[in-house]
Amino acid sequence: MAMGSLSDSDDDFNPEINTTPLVDVMLVLLIIFIMTIPVMNHAVKIDLPRATNQPDQVKPESINLSLDAAGKVYWNDEIVDRDGLQVKIAAAAKKEPQPELHLRAERTTEYEKIAQVMAAAQSGGLGKIGFVTDPDAKAK
Structure with a gap:
């Protein structure tokens, strides 16, 4: 190794780094990397299934059923009476796939009226009932 000596003459001092x-270390690492790259690229060949672009399931339609505080029932924004509600529920229950019933009621609607609509939907044959709420509504 070229190191500076303890003498005072400037001719003996060598400030260059021995590279x-x-x-040597760089060449050894290069050889190691050349040998390990083929091992890392080894892959198992498998036959993957192809994806199709057709939907698997048809999304059922939804029926918006609303109740106001007075007890009036709205089927997709059209007012219906109790007998008309039973007829519409029976017709919707026969559809395939069966539609989902989205039940929306005002805060001041009596629970008895909501329970009657739910019982009518169940007895008519509708199996899916969802409750729609407004989380941003302030309590008065």
Whole structure:
């Protein structure tokens, strides 16, 4: 290794770094990487299934059923009476796929009226009932 000596003459001092060991280490690492890259690229060939672009299931339609505070029932924004509600529920229950009933009621609607509509939907054959709420509504 070229190191400076303890003498006072400026001719003996060599400020250059000996790069030979660094080049040796670099070449050894290069050889290691050349040998390990083919091992890392080894892959198992498998036959994957192809995806289709056709939907698997048809999304059922939804029926918006609303109740106001007076007890009036709205079927998709059209007012219906109790007998008309039974007829519409029976017709909707026969559809395939069966539609979902989205029940929306005002805060001041009596629970008895909501329970009557739910019982009518159940007895008419509708199996899916969802409750729609407004989380941003302030309590008065």
